Each structure stands twice: as C-alpha cells, then as structure tokens.
Amino acid sequence: MRIIQIIDSLEAGGAERMAISYANALAKKIEFAGLIVTRNEGPLLHQIDADVSYLYLNKKHTFDLRSVLKLKSFVKQNKITIAHAHGTSFFTAVLLKLTYPKIKLIWHDHYGARANESIWNNLILSFCSCFFSCTFVVNHQLEVWANKNLLTKKNYFLPNFATFDDNVLKETILKSEEGKRIVCIANLKQPKNHITILRAFAEMNLMELGWSLHLIGKDYKDDYSAILKEFISKNNLENYVFIYGSKTDIKYILSQATIGVLASTAEGFPVTLLEYGLAKLSVISTNTGHCPMIIQDNFSGLLFTPLDSFQLQVQLDKMISKESLRISFALHLHQLVVDNYSKEKVIDILIKNYEKLSDSK
Incomplete structure (x- = not known):
C-alpha cells in the first residue's frame, strides 16, 4: 500500500497530531507513507519521523492550482493509491481527485461540534463527499451525522490513539508547588x-x-x-x-x-x-x-x-x-x-480498512 495523509497545518491540535501519528506509524507497516501539509507548517514539524515522505504545498488560496499540480505530481511520482484527508483539508483532496481521478479519497472528521450542526452549515462538505470512497469519524455521534448528511456510503468509527515522542527536548518547567x-x-x-x-x-x-x-x-x-x-x-x-x-x-x-x-x-x-x-x-x-x-x-x-x-x-x-x-x-x-486505545490496535484497524478500500472497485 502507498498512502498519504493530508492536513492543512502542523499547529498543535488534535487532528494535526493524529495525521502525524498515522503517517509515522504507517511508515513502519506499509510500502510507502507520506504526509502532505497544505497551508501552514508549525511546531509539530519536528515530530515527523525520517521515514515519512513529507511535502509542504504552501497553498495560498482556496483554488490554488499551482499547489494542486504540485500535489498531483508527488502522487503520480510515488504511485500513491489512497489519500487520507483530515479535517478541512478535504477540499484540497477533492481538487486532487478532479485532476487525478484514479486516486481513492478518505475523509477523516475530527470536529466534534459538527454533530450538532445542520447540513446547511456544511453544504460544501456534503457536496464534496460524493468524491470520498469512505469517511472515518472519531465518535459515534459524528457517525450518525455522516450517515444522515454525507453522500459517502461507507462511514466508519475509528478511535484515536496517543503516543509520546521521547526525542522531544524537555524544555517546559511548570511553576508553583509540586504535587498541586x-x-x-x-x-x-x-x-x-x-x-x-x-x-x-x-x-x-x-x-x-x-x-x-x-x-x-x-x-x-x-x-x-x-x-x-x-x-x-x-x-x-x-x-x-x-x-x-x-x-x-x-x-x-x-x-x-x-x-x-x-x-x-x-x-x-x-x-x-x-x-x-x-x-x-x-x-x-x-x-x-x-x-x-x-x-x-x-x-x-x-x-x-x-x-x-x-x-x-x-x-x-x-x-x-x-x-x-x-x-x-x-x-x-x-x-x-x-x-x-493503543497505537498497535488502532493501526491494525486502519490498515484493514485501507485493504478493503484497495480491493473495492
């Protein structure tokens, strides 16, 4: 399998950390694992493992053709079969799909508040979902929302996992009394x-x-x-x-x-x-x-x-x-x-879903 994760930035948020965690873990399990950052780099950049193929698009606006063609070139050169887009990066992934139709798209929803929103707040997402091969969600409320509001037929709950990077320098000293x-x-x-x-x-x-x-x-x-x-x-x-x-x-x-x-x-x-x-x-x-x-x-x-x-x-x-x-x-x-919620269990579930997607027409 040859798979990329797509995320809009490397700020220290939950979706960003999960995109990096998936890429790092998959690099040790599959033939090719990459991470694409569309708009902004950030403090999490140094947590990307050396065996993950990394590309920064430096996307300047919504319809940035230059960045889409750059992504398409990367995908073709590395023979990528699945693009796994996190959060708001779905739009860049859809533009990739339009220019390179053979790629399969997965969208991953990390935004819990969406479960309380109507389709009218998510019209662009709903339209774009017709290009998704499947959707991953991080809780069952979002799964219900996706089944009701998205055009994707396959919507799956996928739990998060957490790991600590022991190579990060210990820099932050908390103030005040220890133990309190x-x-x-x-x-x-x-x-x-x-x-x-x-x-x-x-x-x-x-x-x-x-x-x-x-x-x-x-x-x-x-x-x-x-x-x-x-x-x-x-x-x-x-x-x-x-x-x-x-x-x-x-x-x-x-x-x-x-x-x-x-x-x-x-x-x-x-x-x-x-x-x-x-x-x-x-x-x-x-x-x-x-x-x-x-x-x-x-x-x-x-x-x-x-x-x-x-x-x-x-x-x-x-x-x-x-x-x-x-x-x-x-x-x-x-x-x-x-x-x-161990890395091993979640990555096994993820790979099985990738395999099902790869086998489907």
Missing part, C-alpha cells in the same frame, strides 16, 4: 471553555490551598485570550494561573502535573485525555463527544457538564481532597487507554 498542579492541554479558542475552569479555580480559592493551574495550548492573542487574561488579572491570579502557549514536550509537562482537566463544550475524541491516561494523571473531563467512553465517571475519572461551573467545583473538591481517589482513577484510566 492542575493542567489543561487545549488551544485557547472555542469550544475549549477555559473560562469555566478559571471560575471554578477562583471561586474555590484553590490558590490558598497551594494549588496552581497551567494552561498549555496555542494563544491566538484574540478576544477569547483577552477574556481569560482579564479574568486572571481581576481575580489576582497571576501567581497561580499560568499560560504557556503551544508546547511539544507534552510527556514532560504531564510528568510534572497532578490533575488533568478538559472542559470543552464540544469534543470529538480528544487525544489529550489519552495523553493524560498514558501519563497516569487523575482526570476531570467534560461529558461531551467520546469523553464518557474514556473517562468512566467515578472509575477512570470524574465527569461534569461543561457549562456548569458548580458541578466542576464539586468534582474538583472530590479529586483534591482524596489522594487515594486520585491514585485509583489514574491507574484505571492508564489501563483503559493501554487496553483499548
């Missing part, structure tokens, strides 16, 4: 809902108990970011709440943390929860998307309704006050991730 650090790994944007975490932290006066909060993720320096920073300033939290920006040494960061939190109002299948599990953190998570399948309430962590700050406070109080509970949750989550 709460971490949230999520880019500073909607629907990640950082403000609910900040409100709970402030209203519980966790700083007086020595706890601190650490926000890891790209800071777009926009209105969303400004609201968070204003809240931190107004509540005198500058010495207890820290914003670090986008980071790649996630394993090292999590090794310094005690509790992992995710508060999104919409999620697909967050890789972050799997990373928390691999790092043996105790976790409090939003109950949206695939999260309740990973964080089983009162077994592998605690769940809350994302806009309910009081419910988050209750769960934080439980987690903070009982170390034995934290240890139990962390061990259960770690085992659940290892047993159900």
Whole structure:
C-alpha cells in the first residue's frame, strides 16, 4: 500500500497530531507513507519521523492550482493509491481527485461540534463527499451525522490513539508547588471553555490551598485570550494561573502535573485525555463527544457538564481532597487507554480498512 495523509497545518491540535501519528506509524507497516501539509507548517514539524515522505504545498488560496499540480505530481511520482484527508483539508483532496481521478479519497472528521450542526452549515462538505470512497469519524455521534448528511456510503468509527515522542527536548518547567498542579492541554479558542475552569479555580480559592493551574495550548492573542487574561488579572491570579502557549514536550509537562482537566463544550475524541491516561494523571473531563467512553465517571475519572461551573467545583473538591481517589482513577484510566486505545490496535484497524478500500472497485 502507498498512502498519504493530508492536513492543512502542523499547529498543535488534535487532528494535526493524529495525521502525524498515522503517517509515522504507517511508515513502519506499509510500502510507502507520506504526509502532505497544505497551508501552514508549525511546531509539530519536528515530530515527523525520517521515514515519512513529507511535502509542504504552501497553498495560498482556496483554488490554488499551482499547489494542486504540485500535489498531483508527488502522487503520480510515488504511485500513491489512497489519500487520507483530515479535517478541512478535504477540499484540497477533492481538487486532487478532479485532476487525478484514479486516486481513492478518505475523509477523516475530527470536529466534534459538527454533530450538532445542520447540513446547511456544511453544504460544501456534503457536496464534496460524493468524491470520498469512505469517511472515518472519531465518535459515534459524528457517525450518525455522516450517515444522515454525507453522500459517502461507507462511514466508519475509528478511535484515536496517543503516543509520546521521547526525542522531544524537555524544555517546559511548570511553576508553583509540586504535587498541586492542575493542567489543561487545549488551544485557547472555542469550544475549549477555559473560562469555566478559571471560575471554578477562583471561586474555590484553590490558590490558598497551594494549588496552581497551567494552561498549555496555542494563544491566538484574540478576544477569547483577552477574556481569560482579564479574568486572571481581576481575580489576582497571576501567581497561580499560568499560560504557556503551544508546547511539544507534552510527556514532560504531564510528568510534572497532578490533575488533568478538559472542559470543552464540544469534543470529538480528544487525544489529550489519552495523553493524560498514558501519563497516569487523575482526570476531570467534560461529558461531551467520546469523553464518557474514556473517562468512566467515578472509575477512570470524574465527569461534569461543561457549562456548569458548580458541578466542576464539586468534582474538583472530590479529586483534591482524596489522594487515594486520585491514585485509583489514574491507574484505571492508564489501563483503559493501554487496553483499548493503543497505537498497535488502532493501526491494525486502519490498515484493514485501507485493504478493503484497495480491493473495492
């Protein structure tokens, strides 16, 4: 098999990390594995393995013929049979299909909020889906949505997996007291809902108990970011709440943390929860998307309704006050991730789907 992954950027987001993870894993399993980045490179560039064939298109606008022809040339030269497009890169993949009809397209939907959207919000996607040979989705709500709204006949749930790159330099030192650090790994944007975490932290006066909060993720320096920073300033939290920006040494960061939190109002299948599990953190998570399948309430962590700050406070109080509970949750989550979301299991499922697609007409 000769397969490429296509993604629009290499910013530190979930879809981007999965595109790289697939390419890296497949390079050791199949004849040819490539990664195509259409618009922007980013901090994840250095996590691409040397045996992955890499191409950056530097696409400037929606209908950039130069970049499409560059991609077509790469595909023909390397005899690619399947293009696996992630997220918004589906449009570039469709343009490739129009210029090189023999390629088979897979589209991979990572966007959990789409499950609550109508077809009218996704007309271009729905039209383009007639060119997809199949669709992968990261939770069952998206599978239902795809079956209802896309023209693709084959829509499959494919779980995410997480790995840590041990070659990444350990650079990020978390501030404040060891053993009392709460971490949230999520880019500073909607629907990640950082403000609910900040409100709970402030209203519980966790700083007086020595706890601190650490926000890891790209800071777009926009209105969303400004609201968070204003809240931190107004509540005198500058010495207890820290914003670090986008980071790649996630394993090292999590090794310094005690509790992992995710508060999104919409999620697909967050890789972050799997990373928390691999790092043996105790976790409090939003109950949206695939999260309740990973964080089983009162077994592998605690769940809350994302806009309910009081419910988050209750769960934080439980987690903070009982170390034995934290240890139990962390061990259960770690085992659940290892047993159900390992790289080996997911890649085997992926390759079997590729094989079925290759055999079909």
